[in-house]
Amino acid sequence: MTPAFGGTLERLTVELNGRRRWITLERRGPWTAPLWLLLPALSTVSSRSEWQPLAEAVGDRRQLLSFDWPGFGESDRDAIPYSAESMGAALRAVLERLGRERGQRITVIAAGHSTPIALGQAAAWSSRWQKFVAVAPTWRGPLPTMSGWPPQRFGWLRNLVMLPLISPLLYRLNTSLPVLRLMLRRHV
Structure with a gap:
């Protein structure tokens, strides 16, 4: 595993379609800084590395966390059906982990087709979100x-x-x- 934007790498186990899978997370910035959760766009070459220019621009003013969706980047790429439900389960696992780690509300920034996945979790999680930002680079x-x-x-x-x-x-x-x-x- 290789850091995509200069952060520390972690693995998170998620339950997808009745099977345990690993997704790769990357975290950068001071623990005490406000947290931004960066969701990569879902495309054929999706990866947390999409956020590298933003990570460089933000520097240490924020703690940034991004991850590779199941089947993308450095996460497990097993032959399982990837669907909005399985991507939602992966995001839910990340949000649950952040909920256990941090008491503060977070900013969720979703690129492209990750936006509806994030919005699918909003009913359960938006009370813990300070802001939600949708980025549509290929509108x-x-x-x-x-x-x-x-x-x-x-x-x-x-x-x-x-x-x-x-x-x-x-x-x-x-x-x-x-x-x-x-x-x-x-x-x-």
Whole structure:
């Protein structure tokens, strides 16, 4: 395991789909500082390393904690069904651990598709949250940015991707090792 933003690494056991799994947590900053829980976006190359630029900018003014979602980064990547429920269970385990460790309220910062996972926990946990911040770095998707075309020009593509045979094929292509390597080199 390697620190992604200069912190201390920990392992946390979570129960997912009836099986115990490890997720990797990283913590940086003084224990007495206000805590920010940083949730990485859920994408094909999701990792707590997404928060490295923010960690550098914040320095030691905050304690930062982030983790790799199950199946991503340096967490266990077993062949289990990953779903909103399993991601919610992982977040709940992190929140329970923080609840045992700290008496103060925390700030939760969720990127991209981790936002609905966090909001799914809000009813049970928001009383312990000082703030909730949703960050949407890819709010319009990559194609308009890459092509320079307005999002409206991609309606035909959206319909094509929704076809029963095309969608699974595109997903397999998008998560293939060569494409993941390309994404890691070029834009993530």
